[in-house]
Amino acid sequence: MTFNYIMPIDAKDVSLEMVGGKGKSLARMASAGMPVPEGFYLTTAAYKDFVEKNDLQKTIINLAKPEIIGRTLSFESAAKRIQELIKEAEMLNEIENQVRQAYGLLDGQDPPVAVRSSANAEDLPDLSFAGQQDTYLNVRGDEALIKAIRDCWASLWTPRAISYRHQMGIEQDVVAMAVVVQIMVPSDVSGILFTANPVNGERSEFIINSSFGLGEAVVGGQVTPDTYVVDRKTKNVKERIIGPKAQKIVYRGNQGTELQDVSEKERNKSSLSEELLKELSSTALEVENLFNGVPQDIEWAISDEKLWMLQSRPITNLPPQPIEVIWEPTPPARILARRQIVENIPDPCSPLFDELYLTEGLESPAKGQKRKSFFVGAGPMFVTVNGYAYQRFDFPQVVDIQNEIDKAETEEEKEKVISRIWQQWDDLYAKMRDKSDSAMEQHDLELFLSELSSEDLKAFNEWAKETDFKDLAHDVTMPNSRNPTYTAFNKTQTNENQIKGWKEKAMPDLLATVEEWQKFDYKTALDEELLRGIIELATAGGRYWSSNASHTFGVAKSTDDQLQAFLRETLPDHNFISGHFLSGFKSKTLEANEDMYKIAKLIQADNELFELMVTTPPKQMMNALQNHPNSGPVVKAIEEYLEIYGHLGYSLDFVEPLPIEDPSGLLISLKTMITAKDYNPNKHQIDAAGKREQAMQKIEPLLDGLQYWQFRYRHWFTHRFYFIREEVMFYLTSGWPTLRLLARELGMRLVDIGSINIPDDVFYLDTEELTRAINARKENSAIKEYKQLTAERRELREARKRLHPPGTIPEIASNNPGVAFKETQVKNDPNSDILKGIPVSPGTVTSPASLIKSPAEFEKMQPDSILVCPMTNPAWTPLFAHATGLVTDMGGILGHGSIVAREYGIPAVVGTGTSTQRTKHGQTIKVDGDAGTVELILDE
Structure with missing residues (x-):
C-alpha cells in the first residue's frame, strides 16, 4: 500500500509544514539514532484533505473569529462549533485505511499508543503553543486510534489555541495539524529536562523535573515533582529538592489513563538515581547539540531502566545568560543615586545614548566654561554602572560625610555619626530658612492675598489684626521648619524667573534645533551629515535638560515637597500628604x-x-x-x-x-x-x-491661626507652580522622532554595505565607531566585526535588564544625609x-x-x-x-x-x-x- 499520508518516525527530509513542530523535532532525533519510541506521522496533508473533501475550510475560517461578549473577546462559541464540525464530518476512507495499515505494522497486537497533536505553527521561535492542542495516551485498537486522530484535529480549534493565534497575529487559514502516533512507554519515571535554567537563563545548568508514572502529571502541573539542578559540564547534581509526588498517572485498563495516589514511603524517595541523572543529562546534551546548541525543553521517560526521548522543543522566552556584576562606580565617581533625569531611564542605556545624551548632552552647558568642578575628583554629573544611569553626589560636603561614616567601625558608631550630621544639617538649614528677604516675602504675601476670595481676605485681615508677629510676611510664607526643601525655590519671583528662562530660552532653543533637522532631506544626505544630525539632536536634548529644564522641573518638585513637609510636620498624626490637595487639576x-x-x-x-x-x-x-x-x-x-x-x-x-x-x-x-x-x-x-474638596474640609478644622494661613499659602504656592512639571517633560524627547529617522537611514546604509545586521544596530555603536563605518563605506567596504560587536552589546543590554540596580552606590550611601533626602x-x-x-x-x-x-x-x-x-x-x-x-x-x-x-x-x-x-x-x-x-x- 502506498502511504501518501503516513511517514515513519525516523523519516528524513521532513518539514514543519508536513509533520508540524513536534513531528519535525522527533524525526530529527529518531533519524540521528536517539532513543525515540517507534511510531509514525499522519501528515498535515491528511488534515487538509479531510477539511477540503468535507468542504469545511471556508466555514471554519468564517467561524474562527472572536465574539464580543459585553466588551471582551470570547472564542468559546467559535471553538465549540468548529470542533463539532470536525467531529461530525466523514473520515476519508483513504486516510482511515492508511492509519489502520500503519498501526498494524507496529509491534504487538493492538499496541498501546500515544497520539499527539503536532501543528504546523507550533514550537516556532518566540512562540509557545505548549498545552494548547491535545494528547491522548494508552490508545488501543483501530477505532480508538481513528477517534483520537479526529480529536487531535479538533484540538487545533480549542478556545485557547484560536485565541493565542489571534493574539500573535497568525492567520487562522494557514494552520494545519499533523498527528504523531507512537508506542506508549509504560514509564516508571518521567518528566521534563531544560538544558538551560528557564527561570534565570543560566546556561551552565540543567533543570530536571521528575516524578513517578507517566509524564503528563509533570507537564500538566498535577504533581509537585522532584527538582534537580545539574551542572552541565560535570553532570553532578548541584541542588536536589525532593517533591511530595503525591499522585501519578498510570494506565487505566485497556484505554486511557487515571490518577493514582503514591504511597507515603515512595513519595519521600528520589525518583532518579545518580546513574540515571547522569545518563539523562548526557543524552539531553546530545539532543541540544543535535539542534545546533539551541537550549531545549525535553520530555523524557524511563521504563525498566531504559531512557526514552519523547519530545524536544526550544525553550521559549528564555532569559539572557545571567551576568555577575559589581555595583561600583568608575573613578572619579564615588557616591551615586538613581534620581533626577535618571528616573526616565528605567533600562540600561544603549551605547550611543550613553555617549551623546548622558555624557555629551547633559554636560554641554559646561563645555568651554572656566569654572570649578562641582565634584570632588571633577568629571561629569551623570555616569553609568552596569549600563544603568546614575547621578553623582560627589559634592565636597557629601563626600566628607561619607568619609566619616566609612571610618566608623561599628553600626552604633555609624548611627551616631549620621545622627550628629543630621543635626548639623538641620541647624544649617534652619539658618538658611531664617534669612528673611522682607521685600520678596511681602510681595509673595500680597500676591497670595490678591487671589483670595473677598470672604477669605476679610478673614485673613481680621486674624492679622489680632496678631503681634514682628514679620507677618515671613512667618506666613516660611514655616518654622528645619526641612531642607524650604531652602530652594521658595519665592514666587525666583520661580517665575526660572520658568521665564525656560519659556524664552531653553524651550525655543531646543525646538529650533529640532525644526532645523526636520527640514533636512535625510534621503539624499551624506552619511556624515546624518551622523551630525544625530549628534546635534541628542546634544540639544541633553542641553535642554541640564541648562534649564531640570531646574524648572525643580520648581514644581520643590514646591510640592514643601507642601508635603508642612503637612507631615504640622499634622504628624493624620497622614495628610500633598496629593490630598493637588488631585483633580488639569495637566x-x-x-x-x-x-x-x-x-x-x-x-x-x-x-x-x-x-x-x-x-x-x-x-x-x-x-x-x-x-x-x-x-x-x-x-x-x-x-x-x-x-x-x-x-x-x-x-x-x-x-x-x-x-x-x-x-x-x-x-x-x-x-x-x-x-x-x-x-x-x-x-x-x-x-x-471631589476628594480634594473633602480633604480641604477635613483639614481646615484641625488648623487655626498661623498654621491655617501657612497651609492656605503653601497650598496656593504649590498649585501655582504645579503645572510646569508636565510642560517641561513634554518637550524632553521632542527631537527623538527626527533623530531616529536619521539613525534609521544611516543604519540601512550600513546594513546594505555589510557593517551591521539591522538598522537599529547604530545605537549599539559610539560615534567613533560609526565614523569608521562611514569612512569604510566610502571605500565600498564594511567593518564586518561590527556585526558581532553590536550583537554582543545588544545581548549584554538584554541581560542587564534583569539586574536590579540599587538606589544608591554604595548602598550605605542611602544613610548619608546629603543623599537620603533626594533618594x-x-x-x-x-x-x-x-x-x-x-x-x-x-x-x-x-x-x-x-x-x-x-x-x-x-x-x-x-x-x-x-x-x-x-x-x-x-x-x-x-x-x-x-x-x-x-x-x-x-x-x-x-x-x-x-x-x-x-x-x-x-x-x-x-x-x-x-x-x-x-x-x-x-x-x-x-x-x-x-x-x-x-x-x-x-x-x-
Whole structure:
C-alpha cells in the first residue's frame, strides 16, 4: 500500500509544514539514532484533505473569529462549533485505511499508543503553543486510534489555541495539524529536562523535573515533582529538592489513563538515581547539540531502566545568560543615586545614548566654561554602572560625610555619626530658612492675598489684626521648619524667573534645533551629515535638560515637597500628604488622555469599527483601520494625535521605538478605553476634585491661626507652580522622532554595505565607531566585526535588564544625609511582606496586582487592578483608566505616576525599590497611599 499520508518516525527530509513542530523535532532525533519510541506521522496533508473533501475550510475560517461578549473577546462559541464540525464530518476512507495499515505494522497486537497533536505553527521561535492542542495516551485498537486522530484535529480549534493565534497575529487559514502516533512507554519515571535554567537563563545548568508514572502529571502541573539542578559540564547534581509526588498517572485498563495516589514511603524517595541523572543529562546534551546548541525543553521517560526521548522543543522566552556584576562606580565617581533625569531611564542605556545624551548632552552647558568642578575628583554629573544611569553626589560636603561614616567601625558608631550630621544639617538649614528677604516675602504675601476670595481676605485681615508677629510676611510664607526643601525655590519671583528662562530660552532653543533637522532631506544626505544630525539632536536634548529644564522641573518638585513637609510636620498624626490637595487639576498628561478619549468615542459610534478594534491584534490594527472604508475620520484623528504626542516614548533612551513609529501601544490603550465600562476621563477628574474638596474640609478644622494661613499659602504656592512639571517633560524627547529617522537611514546604509545586521544596530555603536563605518563605506567596504560587536552589546543590554540596580552606590550611601533626602528608591527588608515607599496619592485599596514591566505587556492590564510597574511616563497614562492604585519601583513626589494618580484619585505609593520583584501578577496587595506602604497578601 502506498502511504501518501503516513511517514515513519525516523523519516528524513521532513518539514514543519508536513509533520508540524513536534513531528519535525522527533524525526530529527529518531533519524540521528536517539532513543525515540517507534511510531509514525499522519501528515498535515491528511488534515487538509479531510477539511477540503468535507468542504469545511471556508466555514471554519468564517467561524474562527472572536465574539464580543459585553466588551471582551470570547472564542468559546467559535471553538465549540468548529470542533463539532470536525467531529461530525466523514473520515476519508483513504486516510482511515492508511492509519489502520500503519498501526498494524507496529509491534504487538493492538499496541498501546500515544497520539499527539503536532501543528504546523507550533514550537516556532518566540512562540509557545505548549498545552494548547491535545494528547491522548494508552490508545488501543483501530477505532480508538481513528477517534483520537479526529480529536487531535479538533484540538487545533480549542478556545485557547484560536485565541493565542489571534493574539500573535497568525492567520487562522494557514494552520494545519499533523498527528504523531507512537508506542506508549509504560514509564516508571518521567518528566521534563531544560538544558538551560528557564527561570534565570543560566546556561551552565540543567533543570530536571521528575516524578513517578507517566509524564503528563509533570507537564500538566498535577504533581509537585522532584527538582534537580545539574551542572552541565560535570553532570553532578548541584541542588536536589525532593517533591511530595503525591499522585501519578498510570494506565487505566485497556484505554486511557487515571490518577493514582503514591504511597507515603515512595513519595519521600528520589525518583532518579545518580546513574540515571547522569545518563539523562548526557543524552539531553546530545539532543541540544543535535539542534545546533539551541537550549531545549525535553520530555523524557524511563521504563525498566531504559531512557526514552519523547519530545524536544526550544525553550521559549528564555532569559539572557545571567551576568555577575559589581555595583561600583568608575573613578572619579564615588557616591551615586538613581534620581533626577535618571528616573526616565528605567533600562540600561544603549551605547550611543550613553555617549551623546548622558555624557555629551547633559554636560554641554559646561563645555568651554572656566569654572570649578562641582565634584570632588571633577568629571561629569551623570555616569553609568552596569549600563544603568546614575547621578553623582560627589559634592565636597557629601563626600566628607561619607568619609566619616566609612571610618566608623561599628553600626552604633555609624548611627551616631549620621545622627550628629543630621543635626548639623538641620541647624544649617534652619539658618538658611531664617534669612528673611522682607521685600520678596511681602510681595509673595500680597500676591497670595490678591487671589483670595473677598470672604477669605476679610478673614485673613481680621486674624492679622489680632496678631503681634514682628514679620507677618515671613512667618506666613516660611514655616518654622528645619526641612531642607524650604531652602530652594521658595519665592514666587525666583520661580517665575526660572520658568521665564525656560519659556524664552531653553524651550525655543531646543525646538529650533529640532525644526532645523526636520527640514533636512535625510534621503539624499551624506552619511556624515546624518551622523551630525544625530549628534546635534541628542546634544540639544541633553542641553535642554541640564541648562534649564531640570531646574524648572525643580520648581514644581520643590514646591510640592514643601507642601508635603508642612503637612507631615504640622499634622504628624493624620497622614495628610500633598496629593490630598493637588488631585483633580488639569495637566498636559490629562489633556493627552482626553484627546485619546475623543478618538475612542469616534470608534464607539461605529459598530463596525468598534468590532474591528476589539477583534484585531494590536500589531495589525493600524493596517486594518487604514483599509476599512468607514475609518477615514478615525485614522486622521490618530495621525493628528501622533503628530502631537507621538514623541512621548516609553523611555528617554532613543534606542526605544516611539509611538509615532509603532502606534500599537496607543491602539492597545484605545482598545482599553472603548471596552472599559462607563470610562470617561472627565468623570475621573471630577471625582478626584471631589476628594480634594473633602480633604480641604477635613483639614481646615484641625488648623487655626498661623498654621491655617501657612497651609492656605503653601497650598496656593504649590498649585501655582504645579503645572510646569508636565510642560517641561513634554518637550524632553521632542527631537527623538527626527533623530531616529536619521539613525534609521544611516543604519540601512550600513546594513546594505555589510557593517551591521539591522538598522537599529547604530545605537549599539559610539560615534567613533560609526565614523569608521562611514569612512569604510566610502571605500565600498564594511567593518564586518561590527556585526558581532553590536550583537554582543545588544545581548549584554538584554541581560542587564534583569539586574536590579540599587538606589544608591554604595548602598550605605542611602544613610548619608546629603543623599537620603533626594533618594527615589526606598530600601526595603527583603523578608518583610510590607514594602515602604513614598506616599504620593492618598487613599487605601486592596485589589489584585497587574504586574506590567514594559509597554510590551500593556495587554496584561486587568480592570479594577493595582498597576505595579518599574516607573511610568506619559505613554503609560491610558492604563490608569483601569487602575485602582499604583505602585512603582522608582519615583518621587512629582513623578509622572504621582501626578496622574492624583488626577484619577487613586492611591499611589512610589519608589518602593523592589515591588516588581516581590509582587506576582494577579496577587492581592493592599496599597496605603497615606502611610506609603504596600502589603503583599498571600493568596490562598
